[in-house]
Amino acid sequence: MRYHTPQTFEDAARIAAGAAGVTRFLAGGTDVLVQMRSGLVLPDDMIDLKHIPGVRDIARTADGGWRIGVAVSGAELGEHAALKADWPGVVEAMELIGSTQVQGRATLTGNLCNGSPAADSVPGLVAAGAMVTVTGPSGSRDVAVETIPAGPGKTALAPGELISAITLPPRGAHGGDAYLRFIPRTEMDIAVVGCAVNLVLDGDQIASARVALGAVAPTVILVPEAAAAITGTALDAAALEALAGAASAAARPISDKRGTADFRTEVAGVLARRVAEIAYARAKGHAK
Amino acid sequence: MSKIHVTTTVNGDPVEFLADPRETLLDALRDRLGLTGSKEGCGTGDCGACSVLLDGRLVSSCLVLGVEAEGKRVDTIEGLAEADGTLHPLQRKFLEHAALQCGFCTPGILVASKALLAKNPDPTEEEVRYWLAGNLCRCTGYDKIVRAVIDAAAEMRGAA
Numbered sequence: 001m002r003y004h005t006p007q008t009f010e011d012a013a014r015i016a017a018g019a020a021g022v023t024r025f026l027a028g029g030t031d032v033l034v035q036m037r038s039g040l041v042l043p044d045d046m047i048d049l050k051h052i053p054g055v056r057d058i059a060r061t062a063d064g065g066w067r068i069g070v071a072v073s074g075a076e077l078g079e080h081a082a083l084k085a086d087w088p089g090v091v092e093a094m095e096l097i098g099s100t101q102v103q104g105r106a107t108l109t110g111n112l113c114n115g116s117p118a119a120d121s122v123p124g125l126v127a128a129g130a131m132v133t134v135t136g137p138s139g140s141r142d143v144a145v146e147t148i149p150a151g152p153g154k155t156a157l158a159p160g161e162l163i164s165a166i167t168l169p170p171r172g173a174h175g176g177d178a179y180l181r182f183i184p185r186t187e188m189d190i191a192v193v194g195c196a197v198n199l200v201l202d203g204d205q206i207a208s209a210r211v212a213l214g215a216v217a218p219t220v221i222l223v224p225e226a227a228a229a230i231t232g233t234a235l236d237a238a239a240l241e242a243l244a245g246a247a248s249a250a251a252r253p254i255s256d257k258r259g260t261a262d263f264r265t266e267v268a269g270v271l272a273r274r275v276a277e278i279a280y281a282r283a284k285g286h287a288k
Numbered sequence: 289m290s291k292i293h294v295t296t297t298v299n300g301d302p303v304e305f306l307a308d309p310r311e312t313l314l315d316a317l318r319d320r321l322g323l324t325g326s327k328e329g330c331g332t333g334d335c336g337a338c339s340v341l342l343d344g345r346l347v348s349s350c351l352v353l354g355v356e357a358e359g360k361r362v363d364t365i366e367g368l369a370e371a372d373g374t375l376h377p378l379q380r381k382f383l384e385h386a387a388l389q390c391g392f393c394t395p396g397i398l399v400a401s402k403a404l405l406a407k408n409p410d411p412t413e414e415e416v417r418y419w420l421a422g423n424l425c426r427c428t429g430y431d432k433i434v435r436a437v438i439d440a441a442a443e444m445r446g447a448a
Contacts, residue, residue, distance in 0.1 A: 003309035026356075034332045034333060036310065037332055046309065048353075050356070098422065099334075099421055100400065100403075100404075100421070100422055101333065101339055101346055101400070102351070104347040105347050105348075187418060187421045
């Protein structure tokens with residue numbers, strides 16, 4: 001295995017594009033090293049991105065959003081008070097992943113590119129309307145985060161392409177987001193179902209919303225019907241009922257050792273309702 | 289396959305070693321540097337027995353490549369006691385509370401606990417349990433471990 005430490009994303013993309021064998025990008029390594037250990041992935045070229053300036057930075061963008069470097073760890077996200085105040089759902093989702101030790105290394109970008117349908121941080125990013133910068137040998141482009149997952153373990157990135165940053169939009173006034181997952185224990189587990197809701201209020205009414213579900217389809221999914229069910233409402237009982245119905249209807253899960261398809265379908269609705277209530281309370285300025 | 293020359297700092301001492309790029313930091317510590325206090329329980333980041341601090345951040349050394357340690361600061365269990373052998377309060381309290389049985393998980397738990405107390409000198413029992421959730425003890429001596437950490441924290445704060 002050749003170990004590369006490029007100084008720019010363009011160089012990283014060029015190395016990957018020119019490599020003949022198995023290539024992996026290394027940020028936190030909490031998935032890649034496990035895959036290497038099991039023999040699932042034996043890279044010929046390992047491209048460590050942590051020598052590229054700025055990859056550990058969390059920075060305000062000119063419009064008031066946030067730009068998160070690809071090597072920022074979950075622990076670093078959780079310690080960033082201003083980011084957490086703006087996007088508590090995104091941060092709490094990332095903080096659910098793994099142990100304290102894993103939090104010291106694991107990254108949002110890695111969680112996204114690992115391609116797991118159950119990736120905890122991805123629904124939060126999708127609901128937030130995050131954009132990612134994709135850098136390839138011929139330049140960079142910004143795309144919506146939900147266009148990246150392509151199936152279990154698969155992304156829409158072409159060979160030689162990599163993500164060079166994640167950008168969260170400006171939070172703006174009267175907004176809130178949240179994420180919950182169902183697991184059968186209290187920590188250190190993989191989501192049976194995950195749900196993120198992001199909404200903006202106009203008075204008591206929901207002016208706009210985005211709802212995303214994890215672990216109920218081959219990829220994390222954005223559910224516009226669930227968002228439509230609560231938009232224009234004050235999240236009353238009827239709206240919550242409609243939201244739960246829309247979330248369950250959008251779920252097309254498999255049955256596996258973590259849960260049956262029927263269970264996941266029902267839990268998708270239950271979680272959507274609970275998460276929407278948290279996001280709504282946060283948008284109202286109530287704690288939690 | 290050519291080896292890579294790595295220069296790093298382990299427990300305050302400058303060290304260098306030649307690493308196969310596929311080798312983990314845990315393997316480098318144990319096999320290249322003879323620091324066998326960090327243990328391999330699972331090798332997949334699930335058990336915490338290989339916990340070390342990398343630039344002050346708690347990580348599983350089995351999920352770090354040895355070559356990634358270049359220019360970093362690594363702190364292992366071997367650096368916990370003072371140079372003259374005086375035990376760290378955490379080590380002393382683990383003995384007093386008999387917070388170990390087979391001892392295989394103990395180095396990782398001590399390193400993880402040190403990181404916790406550096407960040408939070410007065411953790412609640414719940415905070416200790418969540419922080420150490422990634423450190424598995426298959427003898428299941430968790431209760432004594434948690435009590436030892438809380439007691440060590442109290443002593444280090446000067447409250448006991």
